[in-house]
Amino acid sequence: MPPKSIAVIIVAAGRGERASVGGEPDPKQYRPVAGAPVLSRTVAAFLDVPEIARIVPVIHPDHSERYAGLGLSDKRLMAPVIGGDSRQASVLEGLKALAPHKPDLVLIQDAARPFASPALISDVLTVLQTHDGALPALPLTDTIKRSLDGALVATTEDRHQLFAAQTPQGFRFGQIFSAHMRAATVRRQFTDDAEIAEWAGLRVGMVMGSTDNIKITHPEDFARAERIVLGDSRMETRIGTGYDVHQFEAGDAVWLGGVRIPHTAKLKGHSDADVALHALTDAILGAIGEGDIGIHFPPSDMQWRGTASVVFLKHAGLLVANAGGRIVNLDVTIVCEAPRIAEHVPAMRAVIAEALGIVTSRIAIKATTSEKLGFIGREEGMVAMASASIELPRND
Structure with missing residues (x-):
């Protein structure tokens, strides 16, 4: 059984400009998918897991009114925290907000992934019983080429050793907080929290991800997200x-x-x-x-x-x-x-x-x-x- 004290950080501090459809960018996390904003769906996915004790959203400083307009309300949902100038800095702000509550475990989730299922979340928590960290990942099916200049193929990678990382990524709270604090002192930007954990020497396990656990990045991803919610049939x-x-x-x-x-x-x-x-x-x-x-x-x-x-x-x-x-x-x-x-x-x-x-x-x-x-x-x-x-x- 997972520990009772589980917290979640939902990283929603980006501007979401790549998903803009023209004109003034509308942050993707606040745009609707089948009638509900992306961020509302992401929060709801974790509220559906009763073992989760706290959820802290990390938002952009310009989005306070947008977040308030979502009308989210639950006793487990903490007040939003203002993020930093990078995803890494925003996660650290979320960790700082959770520190006084001393959770045993923390799940870190991208706001743009609204389809994390209860089963997927449970799988990540299960791996955390025996590892310092855990993340869902999907094996790559395409042949992967490496190129030094984007024009000429240098080599072909062994795709059987390559996986596409997803969120939520889970960790023992004290360990990932310490790793993030150390990472903030070095001149390097890490691509995700699992990379910080690896850099800090933590053992990170993997679980099978889900093809529906998409990250909404580009405008066309909204059509796919709506098909996931509604079903073409x-x-x-x-x-x-x-x-x-x-x-x-x-x-x-x-x-x-x-x-x-x-x-x-x-x-x-x-x-x-x-x-x-x-x-x-x-x-x-x-x-x-x-x-x-x-x-x-x-x-x-x-x-x-x-x-x-x-x-x-x-x-x-x-x-x-x-x-x-x-x-x-x-x-x-x-x-x-x-x-x-x-x-x-x-x-x-x-x-x-x-x-x-x-x-x-x-x-x-x-x-x-x-x-x-x-x-x-x-x-x-x-x-x-x-x-x-x-x-x-x-x-x-």
Whole structure:
């Protein structure tokens, strides 16, 4: 039986920029996976293990409000600790916070690994009965090449001796705390806590890792994470369409796809009259059976006057997440004679991707003219059409 005093450090102090989908980086640990933020899922995985006595999150100094917004509450969950300028320094801050409580064992977990199962955690704790440290690892299946310059192969490694390390990594608290304190005095950055333990002469055992115990690093990892949560077999694809039209009035710019484009007029509307985002919002709402934009944001309600339409789009994305769904792809067509749209498409895709937490490769934006026909040809207004493909859990 493992000792009763087991603590967990969840390292969530990174900026998560590699998982950004455009625009201002949204830290990956706070982005949703099937309706729940990554960090919330990671914390919940350890709260599901009754033997764990304390959990201390280590967060970035700029993320205090984001963490508070998760609404996490459990008597075993300690107040978050501010991390350092590296993962190694952040773990040390977590160890310092736990030191007064003198736990017997400590598990150190990356916040971006939300799928550590109770069985995997138990395996790590079991190995700690006979070793100073333990970590889950997976054997490598690809042939591994070593290169000195990234261009020419120098040698082929023996993959049978190579393993991919995962977390949680477990240790006897006093030993890893001492090792981390010593490591902080040397001019070297260690890649993980097991490396620090090895450097300190501790015996670290391995258990079989899990292919589902992924580390969310890049934007495409979120799609895989959602498949792990929801299971492909439980999903069905829904299609929604949207259409919107706005006339021009006196002004100097139009808002399209969340981007301000200088023009000789502006679009008339209750909000910012972003015809592209209105059509796209309606397409998403249609795919999940949630009516249209006017139901959620009535033009008769003055609180929405002048509102940026990205607010409406984010709301539709949240409804998708709350329904346990995921956006597969979005397609928008803008019809106008002017202004020119093509050069602004990358910025539009980035705004939409950021608002919905998806990669830009899932978004298409096209523009065409009406060949000088009709009200569009007379440059009296413009039209946008959109479609949305969304996967939702089956409810039949």
